[in-house]
Amino acid sequence: MSDTSDPAVVSVEGPKGGTVQQDAQAQVQVSQAQPEQPAELDFEELQLLSRLLVGLLLTGSDQLLQIVRGLQQEIEADPGLLTPVVADDETTLDLLRYLTLGLLARGQKRFARGVHRGVRLSLSATGWTLRTLDRWTDNRFTRPFRRPLESRLWNLEQETDLIIKEGRLEEQNARLLANRTVGEIIDELLDFMSENPDLAEFIQELIGRQSVGLAGVVQDNARQVSSTADYIAEGVVRRLFRRRSRREMPPSPLMGKPQTMYSLEGPPQGGDDHDR
């Protein structure tokens, strides 16, 4: 990770003692563009962090988009997958949901088309206006008024070019920084895992079980713990009120049914108070 042989890359001592690799050219350009600040160190930290964040966002979103695009292409490539299926038990609410989704999809397409048309129109209108203005004002009467305006416009153009260049460099820098930081973290993690084989084994098992997300494990544990706490709390309260502890709960209408969203058949089962 510490590739100091590259002449375009320099090692910069980070504010917390760490070493941050940065593109030398980017460093020089960016620092030239920044005026001297009284609290330079804090500013530098903030700038580094924001650069890292931008880099992570850009790189991450690129990769995510690439994955999503690939998956979408896979789905579209299989004609059997996108055949509309009408369920027999479709309710009015389902239809309402489909209607909302359809409207949303259509609205998105229309919005994108509208924006595209709007931008194209406004660009051509601006071009036409500028060209016409230029033609009308290019004479000896208006030239004295045009000159100061032209010089200002020239300065503005120069400044804009400079900012764009800076932004381009900043993005490159951010991507480099993010890639190398992520690489560094992965290296650290691998080192740590090689020192702790138990953890490595556990993580491998977790990764191997793709269907079980960590969030799912936490959620299941929380549900299990809370359902146990339900019985404990109930037991304590029943003892406090000197009520006989529960032997069996009345059957619930969903018990013994297939584990689907709703039970669609069957009258109420039981429901009498068994232990009162």
Place this chain on the structure above:
Amino acid sequence: MTDEQAPQETLYGQYAGFVTRLVAYIIDQLIIAGVISLVTVVAGFVMQSLHINELIGAQRIAQVIMAILALLLIVSFLILYNIGFWMLAGQTPGKRLMGLRIVRTDGERITLGPAILRWLGYWLSAILFLGYLWVLVDDRRQAFHDKLAGTLVVYAWPEQEEWDRITPIRDHVRRFRERRRKSSPESR
């Protein structure tokens, strides 16, 4: 876990107890509070940008109208959140996280009438929290609002299957922790 009934092999379809329902309720309240705070901040920002505050100024009646409007909006949101989720999904996001579902006593989906009754019953249950605490002693773990609306709250997650799936990982974590504890300097 002493003499009280131990959890059965699967919890699916069993009546949900007080703690799980309380946790689900807290999650829902956090979501509602988050949404209301966000909307308040955005509305405040918009009002400030459009100088609506200056337009209202110190006029008492305008302030009262704004307050009533805000209150109405909050109440409408509360009603929509609860009744909407109950009817569309049979569970609010909090209940979904805790794996709970609301059904009518016959096991069918909750409809508009019982949903409204249930929501109104919330206020009845809130009197000294007696209605909520009733879950602890009721045989079908129904709160007052459940009794009023003829509804039940049940566990609706395929517990056994999930548990089977995660047990090896839990065991692994336990073994890992034990080994770590044994190898730590304090244990020597």
